[in-house]
Amino acid sequence: MLLRPELLGTQAAVSSTHWLASAAGMAMFDLGGNAFDAATATAFVIQVVEPHLNGPGGDVPILVHRAGSGSVEVICGQGPMPAGATPEFFRDRGLSAIPGSGLLSAVVPGAFGAWLRLLRDHGRLPLADVLAPAVHYAEHGYPILPKAAEMIGSLAELFRDEWTESGRTYLVGGAVPTPGRRVTNPALAATYRRLLAESQAAGGNREHRIEAAHQAFYGGFVAEAIDAFSTGAEMVDATGRRNGGLLTADDLAGWQPTVEETLSLDYRGHEVHKAGPWSQGPVFLQQLALLEGFDLAAMGAGSADHLHTAVECAKLAFADREAWYGDPLHADVPLKALLDRGYADERRRLVGDRASGVLRPGSPDGREPFLPPLPGHAGVPEDPSWLAQLDDGVPAVVKRTAAKGDTCCLTVTDAEGNAVVATPSGGWLKSSPVVPGLGFPLGTRGQMALLVDGHPNTVAPGKRPRTTLSPTIVLRDGRPHLAFGTPGGDQQDQWTLNFFVNHVDFGMSPQEAIEATGFHTDHVPSSFTPRVAKPLSLVTERGRDEAVLAELRRRGHEVGEVAPFTLGKVCATGRTSDDLLLAAASPRGAQAYAIAR
Template sequence: MVAIYSNGPFTTRPEIRGTFGCAAATHWLAAATAMRILERGGNAFDAAAAAGFALQVVEPHLNGPAGEVPILLYDARRGEAEGICGQGVSPGAATPERFRELGLDMIPGTGHLAACVPGAFSAWLLLLRNHGTLRLEDILEPAIELARDGYPLTLRTARTIESMRELFETEWQDSAAVYFPGGNAPQAGELFRNSALAATYQRIVGESAGGTREAEIDRAEKLWYEGFVAEAIDRAGRMPVLDSSGRRHASLLTGDDMARWRASYDAPVGRDYHGVTVLKCGAWTQGPAFLQWLALLEGFPIGELDPLGDEFVHLVTETGKLAMADRDAWLGDDAAPLDALLVPDYVAQRRRLVGASSSPEFRPGAPGGREPITPPYGMARSSHAIGAGEPTFQSAIEEPGPARPGSAEAALAAHIERREGDTCHICVTDRFGNMVAATPSGGWFQASPVIPELGFGLSTRTQMFWLAPGLPSSLLPRKRPRTTLTPTLVLRDGRPFLGFGTPGGDQQEQWSMTFLLRVLHHGYGLQQAIDAPAFHSNHLIASFWPRDFKPRSLSIEGRFAPATIDALRRRGHDLTVTDDWSLGRLCAVGRERSGTVDILRAAANPRGTQDFAIGR
C-alpha cells in the first residue's frame, strides 16, 4: 500500500498558510480583492477596506453602501489593538413619541422609517486614512470594476432577487429598475451589474482627487455625509414607502443627521481566558456578552468534554442563555454596567443557575444590585428565523385577513415570508504584523427601496431599538442601536493570534463561541473548527422585528451523532435538527510564531459554497 501524505484531520478545504498575507471573506471575490491589494503592496487595512467595498457590490442581499460595520484591528506600528465604530446613529427626530403618533408600538423592519445614519463608509475611510497606505482610488477600484463590468450572481442572491419581484414591481419600482433590468430576473451564474453604484463611487473618486491621500479621503467623506450622497438620501427619505407595518411611512433621517455624524474610535473591551486575551467591541454591540459567557464557562471543565458530545452542547447553550439574557437587559448605547457583569462573585452566582436540564426561563441578573428591566418581548408567532433582520407579515398586522392576490399587502407578505437579510465578514492579516476583523451588514436590497441616483437603499438598523423607556437600548435621538454585529480579535502574549467573525444576527456570538472553544480547548485547526458540526439557540430576545423569544429552542446540525441528539432531547431542549451543513458562516485568520517568523493562517466556511480563504 502507498501511504498518502496528510496535513492532519480531514477538512473540507485546506487551511491556508503562508508568510506574506492571508484573507478570508464571505464571498470569494472579496477575498480575492483583499489579496489583490496585498499583492499591490498594501497592508491588511488597505485590503480589508477594499474587500469591504467589494462586499457591498457582490453580496447586495447581505449588506450595502448605506450599512454599518464594527471593526477590530491590531496595528503593529502602534503596537496596540483598537476598535472602530461604524454604527450610525438614529435620526434626531426619532423619539418613542414620534412612533406612537404614527400608531406604532414597534419600529418596522423594512422601509424608510427605520433608517439610521449610514456608518460603513466613514468607518472604512477612518481605517484607511489612519492605518492604510494606499490612495482611495486604489481601494475603490475593485468595487467600481465589479459594479460596472459585472460579477457572476450566486444562487442565493438570484433567488433573493426573484423573491422580491412582486414587491419591487408593485411598490419599490426604483429597486425593480436595478434588480430586474428589462423586467427580467437575473439568473445564477449570469453577470450582474449595478451601473448607478459604480457611478456613485467613481464620482466620489473623481471629485475627491488631488493632494495628499489623507486630503482625498477627507474630501470623499465630506461628499458622502455633506455632499451629493447626503442630499440624495435626504430627498429619497421624504417619500413614504410600504414597510413591514403594512403601511407607508417616510424616513426621519435628514441631511443634517448625516452631516453631524462620523465614525470614531471605540476602545475594545477584553477578558483574559485560558492564556489569551479576547477583545470585542463595546456595549453598543452584543460583544460584551461574549466575554461574560467566557467567564461563565471558566467554571466548567470544557477541555475535558467531547466537543461533539451532549454535555459540551448543553453547557455552552445554558451558559449562553444567561449571557444573552444579560445582553438583552443591560447592553446598549448607554452606561452599561460592564465591570459589574464580569465581577467574579456575580459570575459565580449566575453560573450556579446552570442545571442538568434545559431552562425554559428568561433570566437576566442584577449586577451590582441593580434590578433588570425586562424588554417587552413576545413569544414567537411564526417560523421566521430570529435575527434575520426581516419580519413576518403575519405579525405585522393584528389578526390579519387574507391578502388580496396582486395587492401591495400580498407583495409585502411574499417578501417578508420568503427572504431574510443577513451579514458579511472580512478578516485579513499581513507580513507587517497587522490583523483586522470586520463584520459589515445592513442596507441590503430587501430592506428599503433603491435610491436611483445612488444605486443603493438605506439600512433599517433603527429597528433594534425598543420604544419602551428605561432600557439601555431604548430609542433616543442620535443614539446607536445595540447591534448584533460582532467581530472578534484574540491576542496571545500581546500579539495578534486570531481574528474571526460570522454573519447570523443573534447567532453570531454562538457560532463564534463554539469555534473559539474548539480551537483553544480541543486543539482544532481553524478550518477544522469551522467545519465541525454547529448549533445555536433562539432562547433569547430577537434583536430584529418582531422581537420573538423561543424558550428551550436548540438548532443542531444533523451531523451530530444520534446519541448526542437523543441525550439533548432528554435534557429538555426543544431540538430542531437542521441540514448537515446549514449553521454558521465563519471566516478566520490567525498567526503562529515559528522561530523568528510568523506563519499566517486563514480558513473559511464551506456551507453555501461561497466563503473563501486565500493567502501565500
Template sequence: MTQFTTRPEITGTFGVAASTHWLASQTAMSVLERGGNAFDAAVAGGFVLQVVEPHLNGAGGEVPILLWSERERRIRAICGQGPAPAQATAEAFRRLGLEQVPGIGLLPATVPGAFGGWVTMLRDYGTWSLADVLAPAIEYARNGFPLVARAVQAIYAVQDLFRSDWHSSAQVWLPGGKVPRPGALFRLPKLADTYETVLRTAEAEGGTRTQVIDAALRCWYQGFVAREIDTYYRNEKARDSSGELNGGLLRYEDMEHWQAGIEDPLTLDFDRYTVAKCGFWSQGPVFLQQLGMLRHAGLENHHPHTAGFVHRITEAAKLAMADRLAWYGDAPHANREAQLALLADEYLRERWSLVNESASREFRPGRPLGLDPRLPDLSVAERTLSRSDTRFGIGEPTFVNLPPVQEWAEREVFVGDTCHIDVIDRDGNMVAATPSGGWLSSSPVIPALGFAISTRLQMTWMDDGLPNTVTPRVRPCTTLSPSLALRDGEPYMVFGTPGGDQQDQWSPAFFLRHAVHGMNLQEAIDAPAWHVDHFPASFWPRKTTLNRISLESRFPEETIAALQQAGHEVKVGEPWSESRMAACSRSRDAEGRLILRAGANPRGMQGYAVGR
C-alpha cells in the same frame, strides 16, 4: 486530534485573507500582493462585498471593525454604526400607530456608517489611495459580477413588493422586469457612478492622500450623497412592514456631523487567550460573558461533538443573551457601571452557578451591582403579527419573505444577512470586520445613488427608559460582532461570522473548539455547529422563542438524544446549515518567523480563505 475538513487550513508567511465571498478574499489578497497592508486589503475587500453580496450588505449599511496595529501595538475598535435620526423618537412612531419600529422601509433608517467606518480605517491605518481601494468594487459594479444563487433567492422573495411599490428597487434588481439568473453577470452602474463621483469630487480638491480621503468623507456625509439621501427620505413614501406607506426620518443634518468612532475594545481573559470585542453598543459582550462563565465549565472534559460541550455553551449563551436584553445599549438610561459589572469574574461565577445538567426554560437576566433588570414589553411581537397580514417583508433577510406574515415569520430558510472579512499581512497587522445593512430588501433604492439605506433602527425598543430605547442621535445596539484574540499577550487571531443573533453563538463555539480542543482553524469551522433560540429576536417582529436548539444533523445520534433527555427542545437541521465562520491567525515558529493561517466556511459554497 485529526478531524475531517472540507479543505486545508491555509498556511503561509506573506499574507492571508478569509471572507464570506471568494471575490472579496481574492481582492484582499491581490492588494497584499501589490504592497498594500492588511488595512488597505480589508477596505478593498469590504467594498467588493457591497457589490457581490448585495443581499447581505450595501453601500448604505454599516460596519464594526476590530484591528491590531503593529505600529501602535494595540487593538482598536472602529464603530461604523450610524445613529438614529434626530426625529426618531418613540412618540414619533406611536403617532403613526406603531408599537415597533418597522423592519423594512424608510422609517427604520439610521445614518449609513459603512463608508465612514471603512474610509476612516483606510485614512488612519492604510497606505493606499481611496481610488486604488475602490477600483475593484467599481470594476465589478460597472462591468459585472456573478450573482450568487442566494442573492437571486432574496430578489425572488421580494419581487412582488418591488413591482408593486418599490419601483426604484425593481429598476435595479429586476432588469427587464425579470428575476436575474443565478451565476449570470450582473451590473450595478449607478453604484459605480456614485463611487466615481465621490472620487472625482474629492480628488478635485487636491492635497495629500489623507486630505483626499477627508474630502471623500465630506462628500459622502456633507455633499451630494447626503443631499440625495435627504431629498429621497424627505419627499418619498414607501410601503413598510406595517403594510402602510410611510415617509422617512433621515435628514441631511443627521449625517453632516457624524463620523466613525475609534475606541478601545472590551476584553476578557480565557486561559492563555485574551478576546477583544466591540462595546455594549454591539452584541459583542455576549461572547465575553459566555467565556467568563465557561472558564468554570470544565470544557476540556467534553469533546466538541458531545452533549456535554453543546449543553454547557448553550446554557451560558441563554444567560448572556438575557443580560443583553436587559443591560446592553447606548441610550441615556444605559448604566455604564452595570454594563462593566457584567464582565466581572464574581458576577460571571454567580451566573454560572445557575447552570445544571438540565436545560433552562426560564429567561433569566442577571442583577449586576444588585440592580433589578428592566425588560421591554415582549408581547408586542404577537400584537404586531396579528395586525400585519401583509406581504411586506420582515426585518432580517435570513428569512425568505413569503405571504402571509404569520406563515413566513415561522420559516427559517437561510438566504443570508451579513458578511465578514479577516486579513493579516506579513508585518502582522490584523483586521476583522462584519459589514451588514443596506440589503437590497431592506429599503427602496435611492435612484440617484443606486443603493438602499440600513434599517438597523428596528433593533431598538419603543418602551421608555431602556438602555436600547429608540433615541435621537443614538446608535442602536447592533448584532454585528467581529472578534480579535491575543494568545500569551501577543496578537493571534481575527475571526467572525454573519448570523444576526447567532453570531455570538457560532463564534464562541468555534473559538472553544480551537482554544480548548486544539482543532485547527478549518477543523473548528467545519465541525458540526448549532444555535439556541432563547430570547426575543433582534429583528422585526422580534418574536420570543425559548429553549429551542437547532443542530446540524452531522452531530452523533447519541448527542442529539442526550440533549433531548436534558430537556432541550431539539430541532435537527440540514447537515451544513449552521455557522458561517471565517478566521485568520498569526504565530511565530521556533526561529521567530511569522506563520499565518486561515480558514473559511464551506457552507453555502461561496466563502473562501486564501494566502501564501
C-alpha cells in the same frame, strides 16, 4: 476529513464571505498595501457582490490591531438614529415597534465612513486604488449569488409595483436574474466614480483626498439624495402602509465614525477583544467567563455535556444582553460588573442539569434588571406575498426557519503584524427602497431600538441602536493570534464562540474548528422584528450521535436538526506560533473564500 484545506503562508492572509472580495483584498498587497488597504478593498467589493446582505448604506464594526501596538481598537461604523426619532414619534403612528423595513427605520449610513477612517488612519494606498475593484464589478458585472437571486424573486412584485428604483437596480429587463447570471449596478458605479472624482478634485495629500470623499458622501451629493428621498417620498413598508423617513442631510453631516477602546477578557491565556454594548459583542466575553469554570476538554467535543453547558451559558449571557445592553453614550450600562469574574461565578451556579426555558438576566451591582415586553404581532396577510418578507426584518427569505439572520464577514492578517476583522451588514436589498441615483438602499438598524421607556436600548435622537454585529480579535503575548467573525444575526456570538472553544478547549485547528458540526439556541428574542423567541430550543446540524441528541432531549432541550453545513460562515485569519499566517473559511453556503500566500 476537511472539506477545505488548511491555508498557511508568509506574506498575507485574507478570508471573506465572497471569493471575489477575498481576491480583491489580496490584490492590494501587489500594489504595496497592507492589511488595512486589503480589508477596505474587500469590503467595498462585498458591498457590490453581496447586495442582499450589505451595502454602502449599511453599518459595520471594525476591530483593528496595529503591528507592535499590543492593543486592539474598534472603529464604530454603526450610525445613530435621526434627530427626529423618539418613542413618541412612533407611538403616535400607532406602532409598538419600529418597522423592520422601509424608511422609518433608517439610520445614518456608517459603513462608508468607517472604511474611509480605517483607510485614512492605517492604510497606505490611495482611495482610487482601493475602490477600483468595486467600481469594476458594479460597472462590468459579477455573477449573482443564488441567495440574492432568490431574495429578488421573492420581492419582484414589490420591486415592479412599489419600490420601482429597486426594480431598476436588481431586475434585469424587468425579470428576476437567474443564479450565476452576470449583473451590473451602473448607478452604484457612478456613485463611486463621483466620490472618487470629488476626492481627486480636492487635491492635497492622500489623507486629505480621503477626507474629501467622506465629505462628498456625508455632506455632499450623497447626503442630498438621501435627504430628498427620505423626507420627500412615501414608500410602502412592513406596516403595509406608505411612510416617509426621518433621516435628513443634517443627520449625515453631523456624523463621524468614532474610534473606541475594545472590551477584553482573558480566556485560558487568550486575550479576547470585542466591541462595546452598542453591539452584542460583550455577550461573547460573558459566555467565556461562564465557561471558564467548566472543564470542557474533559467533557469532549460534541458530547451532551458540552452542548448542554454551552447552550445554558449562552442563555444566561444573552439574557443580560436583553436587559442591559445599549449605547453607552446614552445609557448607563454596568459593563464592569457584567464582566466581573465574581458575577460570572454567581451566574454559573444557575447552570443546572436541566434545560432552562426562562429568560434570567442577572443583577450586576445589585441593580434590578429590566426585560422589555415583546411588542404584539398580529400576523401578516398572505397577499401580497412580499408583505411577509418586509415584516420579517432579517435579510433572508422568510420561508427559511433556521439561521435566518445573515450578514457578511472579512478578515485580513499581514506579515507586518497587522490584523483587522469586520462584519459589514445593513443596507441590504430587502430592507429599504434603493435611493434614486445612488444605486443602494438605506439600512434599517433602527428596528433594533425599543419604544418602551427606561431601557438602555430605548430609541432616542443621535443614539446608536444595539446591533448584532460582532467581530473578534484574539491576542497572545500582545500579538495577533486570530481575527474572526461570521454572518448570522443573533447567532453570531454563538457560532463564533463554538469555533473559538473548538480551537482552544478541544485543540482543533482553525479550519477544523470551523467545519465542526454547528449548534445554537434561539432562547432569547430575536433582535429583528418581529422578535420571535424559542426558549427551550437547541438547533444543531445533522450528523450528531443519536445518543447525544436523546440525552439532550432527556434534559429538556427541544432539539431541532437542520441540514449539515448551514449554521454560519465563519471566516478567520491569524498567526501560528512559528509566525506563519493562516487563513480559514467555512464551506457553508459555498461562497466564503480564504487565501494565504
